[in-house]
Amino acid sequence: MNLVQQIESEFKLYEHQAQKDDFFEYRKKAFQTFQKNGIPTIKNEEWKYTNLSKISEIGFQTSCVSNLDADALIKAGILNKIESNKIVFVNGCLFPELSVWLEDDPSIICTNLAKARKEHAAIFENHFGKYLPQEEGLNAMNSALMSDGAFIYVPAGKRMKYPLMLTNITDANESNILQQPRNLIVIEKSAAATVIENYIAVGENSSFTNVVNEIFVDENASLEHYKVQRAKGNSYHNNYTQIVQNANTNINQVTLTLDGQWVRNNLHFNMNGENCNSLLYGLYIPDGQQFVDNHSRVDHAKPNCFSDEKYKGILKDKSVAVFNGKIMVHLDAQKTNAYQRNQNILLSNDATVNTKPQLEIFADDVKCTHGATIGQLDEEPMFYLRSRGISENEARKLLLNAFADDIAEKIKIPELVQILEEEIERKL
Amino acid sequence: MLKIENLKASIEGKSILNGINLEIKPGEVHAIMGPNGAGKSTLSAVLAGRNDYEVTEGSVDFLGKDLLDLSPEDRAREGLFLAFQYPIEIPGVSTTNFLKTAINEKRKYLGLEPMEATDFLKFMRSKMEEMEMDKSLTSRSLNEGFSGGEKKRNEVFQMAMLEPKLAILDETDSGLDIDALRLVSAGVNKLRNPDRSFLVITHYQRLLDYIVPDFVHVLYKGRIVKSGDASLAKELEVKGYDWIKQEVEAAV
Numbered sequence: 177m178n179l180v181q182q183i184e185s186e187f188k189l190y191e192h193q194a195q196k197d198d199f200f201e202y203r204k205k206a207f208q209t210f211q212k213n214g215i216p217t218i219k220n221e222e223w224k225y226t227n228l229s230k231i232s233e234i235g236f237q238t239s240c241v242s243n244l245d246a247d248a249l250i251k252a253g254i255l256n257k258i259e260s261n262k263i264v265f266v267n268g269c270l271f272p273e274l275s276v277w278l279e280d281d282p283s284i285i286c287t288n289l290a291k292a293r294k295e296h297a298a299i300f301e302n303h304f305g306k307y308l309p310q311e312e313g314l315n316a317m318n319s320a321l322m323s324d325g326a327f328i329y330v331p332a333g334k335r336m337k338y339p340l341m342l343t344n345i346t347d348a349n350e351s352n353i354l355q356q357p358r359n360l361i362v363i364e365k366s367a368a369a370t371v372i373e374n375y376i377a378v379g380e381n382s383s384f385t386n387v388v389n390e391i392f393v394d395e396n397a398s399l400e401h402y403k404v405q406r407a408k409g410n411s412y413h414n415n416y417t418q419i420v421q422n423a424n425t426n427i428n429q430v431t432l433t434l435d436g437q438w439v440r441n442n443l444h445f446n447m448n449g450e451n452c453n454s455l456l457y458g459l460y461i462p463d464g465q466q467f468v469d470n471h472s473r474v475d476h477a478k479p480n481c482f483s484d485e486k487y488k489g490i491l492k493d494k495s496v497a498v499f500n501g502k503i504m505v506h507l508d509a510q511k512t513n514a515y516q517r518n519q520n521i522l523l524s525n526d527a528t529v530n531t532k533p534q535l536e537i538f539a540d541d542v543k544c545t546h547g548a549t550i551g552q553l554d555e556e557p558m559f560y561l562r563s564r565g566i567s568e569n570e571a572r573k574l575l576l577n578a579f580a581d582d583i584a585e586k587i588k589i590p591e592l593v594q595i596l597e598e599e600i601e602r603k604l
Numbered sequence: 605m606l607k608i609e610n611l612k613a614s615i616e617g618k619s620i621l622n623g624i625n626l627e628i629k630p631g632e633v634h635a636i637m638g639p640n641g642a643g644k645s646t647l648s649a650v651l652a653g654r655n656d657y658e659v660t661e662g663s664v665d666f667l668g669k670d671l672l673d674l675s676p677e678d679r680a681r682e683g684l685f686l687a688f689q690y691p692i693e694i695p696g697v698s699t700t701n702f703l704k705t706a707i708n709e710k711r712k713y714l715g716l717e718p719m720e721a722t723d724f725l726k727f728m729r730s731k732m733e734e735m736e737m738d739k740s741l742t743s744r745s746l747n748e749g750f751s752g753g754e755k756k757r758n759e760v761f762q763m764a765m766l767e768p769k770l771a772i773l774d775e776t777d778s779g780l781d782i783d784a785l786r787l788v789s790a791g792v793n794k795l796r797n798p799d800r801s802f803l804v805i806t807h808y809q810r811l812l813d814y815i816v817p818d819f820v821h822v823l824y825k826g827r828i829v830k831s832g833d834a835s836l837a838k839e840l841e842v843k844g845y846d847w848i849k850q851e852v853e854a855a856v
Contacts, residue, residue, distance in 0.1 A: 559676060565707075578696025
């Protein structure tokens with residue numbers, strides 16, 4: 177059974193349940209969209225270099241059952257060193273016993289979707305499903321059959337004291353796993369939070385994780401958002417993060433793609449008020465036959481906003497990377513400052529990068545730049561370092577760390593920076 | 605210390621060095637002068653181990669080792685240092701981290717324990733004082749945004765840190781104003797001692813007013829065509845290179 181057939185049959189099963197969940201109407205509509213639009217193919221310009229056909233033939237199961245000692249797995253992970261609130265999902269299902277809550281203010285909320293829908297109905301209804309472009313086939317697929325996910329709510333004027341670690345574990349020990357996490361983050365006026373999405377995987381089988389994040393950041397609020405992709409093995413991962421920000425907001429988003437057989441990150445900023453700052457940074461270090469695609473879109477809809485995007489890649493072996501960044505400066509968005517760069521270093525003759533920085537400007541008083549580079553490690557710095565007694569290997573490490581440093585310095589959590597350094601060390 | 609015999613080298617099939625013979629003993633300062641295109645920078649590049657050049661003939665003995673057989677890093681670890689004509693800017697690599705790595709890689713090669721962090725910092729501070737380097741240097745990225753003078757001074761500072769046995773200065777005076785030239789030369793002179801040798805490559809005589817050589821050699825068409833003492837440099841300053849060219853052509 178291919179993926180489309182599976183979704184159809186699973187939806188039929190769901191539809192015929194006597195007891196349907198609160199999302200029935202929403203799911204049904206999304207399912208219809210999915211039936212209409214299906215899974216994107218390479219004929220779609222946005223998916224030109226990113227082929228889903230192989231994945232859709234694999235055949236997955238949705239299953240919450242896991243014999244995994246998730247607690248031990250998390251404790252062994254380096255991110256565990258970060259003192260943080262924790263919420264953990266395994267194969268899309270909440271593992272409540274692994275939650276850690278350090279905040280003392282009861283008005284700050286982190287729970288799962290099902291509970292949020294019941295206990296915080298007003299806030300939930302205000303935001304859930306309101307921002308996501310549903311016409312994207314994989315988004316519709318998520319909406320139709322989403323597993324579970326986190327609901328994070330920081331009320332006006334409140335500040336989360338600790339980062340929130342949202343860990344998603346794929347346990348593919350028993351079978352090929354399909355999971356569709358769905359997260360909703362609401363940061364109200366003048367509030368602040370840090371969220372780390374942490375993806376890990378175990379098991380020999382394949383998995384497809386299709387995530388949707390809806391993030392709403394109201395006036396004068398700020399958000400630090402990190403996504404760390406470390407799901408090893410035959411894991412396929414698609415992620416759509418839709419961020420809507422109102423006036424005077426600051427968002428720092430860093431995407432680190434380290435492991436994963438196939439990863440597609442879709443990141444969409446909608447700057448819906450004046451004086452917004454949107455920072456998008458990313459680093460990917462694929463090796464072997466890894467495939468990494470970073471697709472981003474920044475909509476400058478209002479005047480006086482600033483966006484800075486920088487994605488860097490270090491590619492080894494036969495890995496393939498795609499970068500597609502689109503900055504849209506709308507008619508109203510005068511005095512926009514928007515910067516976008518994609519820089520790649522290829523460490524092998526067999527690695528490939530397809531990069532497409534895009535800028536569409538409809539306003540006339542703006543400052544925008546974009547550009548992309550693909551190259552090898554420069555000979556000159558290598559020779560300079562070696563001429564001081566530094567071995568070729570150490571010199572390469574120094575230079576790659578320096579290359580990655582641009583992104584590392586955007587990360588405000590030292591443990592995350594440490595992971596990066598270790599990854600570069602490991603990948604070399 | 606260094607013995608170059610009949611060294612011939614080419615780049616992309618074009619022969620640049622056509623049989624160089626030169627011996628440098630401990631503590632000596634040799635200057636290599638010559639017109640543009642004589643092969644001066646090629647000589648320094650070949651000695652430092654740049655792989656763009658192909659050595660076609662000859663040998664270079666450095667402290668009893670076959671220099672041409674060593675990788676660039678091993679040449680440095682054996683005590684060779686090249687001060688670059690155009691030092692490279694390396695954003696993201698701090699001078700401190702760079703020097704610590706370089707010193708410890710050398711120590712490892714020599715079978716020594718790595719230097720403790722505190723010992724290293726102490727050592728670096730003392731060298732910075734000695735070479736009158738600005739404190740901000742250590743936290744900055746290697747040569748990033750440095751002026752021409754700062755870059756050359758940083759080369760000499762690195763030399764002080766790495767304590768080479770033989771230092772090659774490749775057109776260190778190029779692009780320097782007179783004040784910067786004085787500062788850089790003063791740094792080099794501080795590093796002169798009876799065990800350390802220098803090979804100073806320059807187009808102009810003015811550097812040799814500050815770093816006074818024991819021997820001056822004129823390189824022309826890839827050969828040393830004339831050798832003398834410091835007065836030869838003065839003579840070249842007055843008469844230019846043409847008379848030497850004529851001498852060479854006449855001899856052919």
